[in-house]
Amino acid sequence: MAAGTRARFHSLRVTALDRLTDDSIALTLEVPADLREEYRYTPGQHLAVRRTVDGGEIRRTYSVCSPALAPEGPSTLRVGVRVVEGGEFSTYAHKEIAVGDELEVMTPAGRFTLEPRPGRYAAVVGGSGITPVLSIVSTLLAREPDASFCLIRSDRTTASTMFLEEVADLKDRYPDRFQLVTVLSREEQQAGLPSGRLDEGRLTALLPELLPVAEISGWFLCGPFGLVQGAERALRALGVRRAVIHEEIFHVDDGVAQAPTAGAGAAAAASAPAHSTVTATLDGRSGSWPVQDGESLLETVLRNRSDAPYACKGGVCGxxxxxxxxxxxxxxxxxxxxxEETDAGYVLACQSHPTTERVELDFDR
Structure with a gap:
């Protein structure tokens, strides 16, 4: 996305609402012709949706699940929304949104992506983690005849499985290039793998039986924190290079230990200086502002630039x-x-606090 379109919201109309399971739906949004270039996305990217409630703003991110096949940009965008316990937006989406409603939607973002190219690819996903991977695999198989994909998905039961029909359709259309492995944690299957969780030990034993692990050009891990971390450890134990492992976490429990923060000054002292100033460049314009006690750098920038990009504020969406x-x-x-991003100097503004008196950020790079 070009610098000039970063964090830009537009109002998009809901044209379809499909119930996938008891607790998940798919929303289809219409993209006007004059906005299609702005909403051009790479398979795997997500959209931030915002809503104002009682004077406060709620933002949530949802991955695009539809294939990226239109060179001029999409005429529609489809996202999957699963109800999260206590989730303000997901509950609203399931109970109140109707066809014809307008939603405030940010232009696409995210780096959990794959531009179609030849090779063998694989994914390990759990629950709603299927959403970005569905876009990745459907685009790849449609646009690149010399590519294949193995999807290993974990769900609680068949009834709770999102995009069941869409994945089955891919299997029917590309029987020689699409391998599907389904594991249910709370339901026995008549055929296939026994029920149970896909943890590190099980994946370490299972993956070499399913496919030639060393020949996979890219691994895509998406879903709850525990599944993604277990899958990464399994792959590393099998000798897979970190550079070909791509991760996107959908759920992180509050009790989960802090994630590593190597790079970009992570070794600096934890205590903040008495006074700090942040300079930020956004959409080609720069400004400098004092950081108030306890503020993240994003909060400081937002007090002065309401167009600063953010969605989850939890260090998850990027x-x-x-x-x-x-x-x-x-x-x-x-x-x-x-x-490699933190090593190169990138940080998450929502999680960053200054440890020097002057800090400068560039949101446009």
Missing amino acids: TCRAFLVDGEVRMDRNFALEP
Whole structure:
């Protein structure tokens, strides 16, 4: 996405609402012709949706599940929404949104992506983690005849499985290039793998039986924190290079330990200086502002630039990613940036606190 379109919201009309399971739906949004270039997306990217309630703003991110096949940009966008216990937006989506409603939707973001190219690819997903991977695999198989994909998905029961028909359709259309392995944690299947969780030990034993692990060009891990971390450890134990493992975490429990924050000044002292100033560049314009006690750098920027990009504010979605031009910061947690990104100097503004008197961020890089 070009710098000039970062964090830009537009009103998009809901044209279809499909119930996938008892607790999940798919929303189809119409993209006007004059906005299709702005909403051009790479398979695997997500959209932030915002809503104002009692004077406060709620933002949530949802991955695009439809294939990216239109060179001029999409005429529609489809996202999957699963109800989260206590979730303000997901509950609203399931109970109140209707066809014809308008939603405020940010232009696409995210780096959990795959541009179609030849090779063998695989994914391990859990629950709603299927959503971005459905876009990745459907686009890849449609646009690249010399590519194949193995999807290993974990769900509680058949009835709770999102996009069941869409995945089955891919299996029917590409029987020689699409391998599907389903594991249910709370239901026995008549055929296939025994029920149970896909943890590190099980994946370490299972993956070499399913496919040639060393020949996979890219691994895509998506879903709850525990599944993704277990799958990564299994792959590393099998000798897979970290550079070909791509991760996106959908759910992180509050009790989960802090994620590693290596790179970009993570080794700096944890205590903040008495007075700090942040300089931020966004959409080609720069400004400098004092950081108030306890504020994250994103909060400081938002007080002065309401167009600063963010969605989850929890270190998970990566929407607030910025390049650390100068100074040092402490990131509370990071579940979004790859190690090579933090090593290159990128930080999550929502989790970053200054450990030097001057910090400079560039949201446009």
